[in-house]
């Protein structure tokens with residue numbers, strides 16, 4: 279069933295596990311994530327960037343597709359449909375289109391403007407019962423043209439944003455989007471602990487979940503991270519499995535060119551990644 283991300287993340291915080299946000303790009307992606315969540319009896323967050331929404335022809339297409347799939351696939355585990363790194367305008371459009379949760383990423387604004395705009399989005403979203411994620415301290419790497427440098431968020435700024443009544447907070451702690459470089463210094467757990475203390479009982483979000491070592495993930499969860507975003511890893515696995523299929527010449531055997539066959543190994547690859555992450559994050563049987 280489609281729900282907001284608020285209750286599922288508060289439960290995760292209380293019970294010391296994290297819910298995975300898996301970004302979707304098309305029907306196959308969505309089906310793979312929903313199927314796995316149902317099989318593992320896990321709550322799940324479907325992440326949609328503005329770029330991915332545009333690719334799928336708009337927020338409404340995505341919202342309607344996800345709702346219809348939850349219905350037709352008889353998905354009973356809690357599913358949140360969440361805008362990832364939304365702009366001020368994008369967040370409002372996603373709310374109108376039927377998303378159950380939005381992230382407003384004002385981290386590239388000066389803190390005063392981030393506060394102002396976050397406050398407005400919180401008011402609009404909460405009036406419709408939709409949960410809100412805000413961000414402090416740009417997260418490194420590149421996502422849909424938004425570039426950051428792996429900043430460490432200022433705990434005092436985190437507190438100011440947290441006090442606006444947001445439902446969960448993304449705070450940079452040295453994490454970045456995409457594949458981590460060889461010389462990456464790792465997550466800053468001191469910063470995470472300080473932020474957690476400053477904001478009090480509020481689920482924290484770890485972006486850029488691809489390539490963070492498992493022990494760091496577990497430590498982050500023990501320090502209050504309740505939502506972990508996974509995107510690149512599913513993409514890499516999908517590409518790898520699709521490549522294998524083509525390079526083995528399977529698209530030239532019989533009706534192997536049929537997209538339902540051609541896309542099947544990649545879709546299975548996504549399912550494998552999602553399963554591994556749900557097990558690592560501890561969300562299995564927490565629906």
Ligand SMILES: [Zn+2]
Nearest residue numbers: 417485486507
């Ligand atoms: Zn992100």
